[in-house]
Amino acid sequence: MKKPFNRRKFIKNAGLGSLAAWIGMESVYPIPDGYLPLALSQNQDPQKLFGKHKEMRVLNDQPWNIEAQAHLLDEAITPAEKMFVRNNGIIPEEVDPATWTLTIDGESVSQQKTFSLQELKTQFPTHTYQLVLECGGNGRSEYYPPAEGNQWTVGAVSCAEWTGVRLRDVLQEVGIKDNAVYIGYYGKDSHLSRDPNKNPISRGIPLAKAMEDQTLLAFAMNGVDIPIAHGHPLRLIASGYPASVSGKWIHRLAVRDKVHDGEKMAAPSYSVPCEPVQPGAEVSKENMCIIENMPVKSLITYPKSGAMLRPEQQLAVRGHAWAGANQIRSVDYSIDFGATWQPCLLQDPVNPFAWQHFDANISFPKKGYYEVWAKATDSQGISQPMLTPGWNPKGYLNNACHRIAIKIT
Numbered sequence: 001m002k003k004p005f006n007r008r009k010f011i012k013n014a015g016l017g018s019l020a021a022w023i024g025m026e027s028v029y030p031i032p033d034g035y036l037p038l039a040l041s042q043n044q045d046p047q048k049l050f051g052k053h054k055e056m057r058v059l060n061d062q063p064w065n066i067e068a069q070a071h072l073l074d075e076a077i078t079p080a081e082k083m084f085v086r087n088n089g090i091i092p093e094e095v096d097p098a099t100w101t102l103t104i105d106g107e108s109v110s111q112q113k114t115f116s117l118q119e120l121k122t123q124f125p126t127h128t129y130q131l132v133l134e135c136g137g138n139g140r141s142e143y144y145p146p147a148e149g150n151q152w153t154v155g156a157v158s159c160a161e162w163t164g165v166r167l168r169d170v171l172q173e174v175g176i177k178d179n180a181v182y183i184g185y186y187g188k189d190s191h192l193s194r195d196p197n198k199n200p201i202s203r204g205i206p207l208a209k210a211m212e213d214q215t216l217l218a219f220a221m222n223g224v225d226i227p228i229a230h231g232h233p234l235r236l237i238a239s240g241y242p243a244s245v246s247g248k249w250i251h252r253l254a255v256r257d258k259v260h261d262g263e264k265m266a267a268p269s270y271s272v273p274c275e276p277v278q279p280g281a282e283v284s285k286e287n288m289c290i291i292e293n294m295p296v297k298s299l300i301t302y303p304k305s306g307a308m309l310r311p312e313q314q315l316a317v318r319g320h321a322w323a324g325a326n327q328i329r330s331v332d333y334s335i336d337f338g339a340t341w342q343p344c345l346l347q348d349p350v351n352p353f354a355w356q357h358f359d360a361n362i363s364f365p366k367k368g369y370y371e372v373w374a375k376a377t378d379s380q381g382i383s384q385p386m387l388t389p390g391w392n393p394k395g396y397l398n399n400a401c402h403r404i405a406i407k408i409t
């Protein structure tokens, strides 16, 4: 029986590399070599479009939402090909760095000012930091009752090396009024409806966050121009907060005398119940609070889940840990579902808001099935929960322990 091509299901379930497997599985009629379902024609293929690794998982292509898998994030600095993509709208089609400008305006700016990209690059000192970007919805797929939206597993996180000028330096040069409390961004991406009067997203940060050393107007990533999918030619980077505040393709920043009221600032977007609620509860907008710092979290990036070893072999595991504004104090692992924990070796961060690397050599007592769990603890003594934490309507902030399966045979 020939099944109809279910594109959504395919997009949901398939890695980019498993097209052949999918065809073999679901199609009875032989498909000649050289044909591809239209959905994956050349200009729709994220490998070709954005240079993404073939094991990246497409969650949605309208707009593009693509996640990594834990084992793809093994490098200390995330390369562009393994960096998740989270778009709310359509990537800008015409981007010309030579004519790109950034305007600083808003009711709390002393005097509106516009910079060319070249002026930004040459009038202010340049800084480079390794900075974690994690989508507020990373881990959403674990919540029950389920939350609508991209069903991110663990791969909506990255730590790349970002280069740019400090937002603080630019704001100080422009001048802001005493009543300034918030900075809102505007990007050049289009709303899915293509309505030019609508923004797909226009979020922002409190002034104190804007003034931090590591809050950048970035023009380079990993030593080269930012890839188009990640905000070329200019991007706000405010690590530690949900990555939705790190506006891509920015051409305007508004200095606000109130909490910015752009698209997706209002609850329920990027907000959680101010007080914990029972799973499935309805929460009114007045009882939702905007997410600020992301919680403590870690990821085992080696080995890939499903590794097999012989009893005499030791397993070298490693990964990264991060905690919003805090440093990581320790990472522990468990091979007995959290009954006992052993410390991992932990490295210091290269700079604030960079993820920290951990590793451990693990011996297993006997043959059989194991899970290796990792649990990070931050500088305030707060650890990751072992189960999915506080349910919330949009499925944000799941920082439950990551785990991989191991077989000793």
Ligand SMILES: Nc1nc2c(c(=O)[nH]1)N[C@H]1C(S)=C(S)[C@@H](COP(=O)(O)O)O[C@H]1N2
Residues within 6 Å of the ligand: 083, 084, 085, 086, 087, 088, 089, 133, 134, 135, 136, 158, 186, 187, 188, 189, 200, 201, 229, 230, 231, 242, 243, 244, 245, 246, 247, 248, 249
């Ligand atoms: N202009 C603009 N900026 C944006 C977005 C967007 O859709 N448009 N998505 C935000 C969200 S929700 C996230 S998680 C990050 C994703 O960054 P990345 O695609 O570079 O990984 O970008 C943020 N900045």
Ligand SMILES: [Mo]
Residues within 6 Å of the ligand: 086, 134, 135, 136, 137, 242, 243, 244
């Ligand atoms: Mo996000």
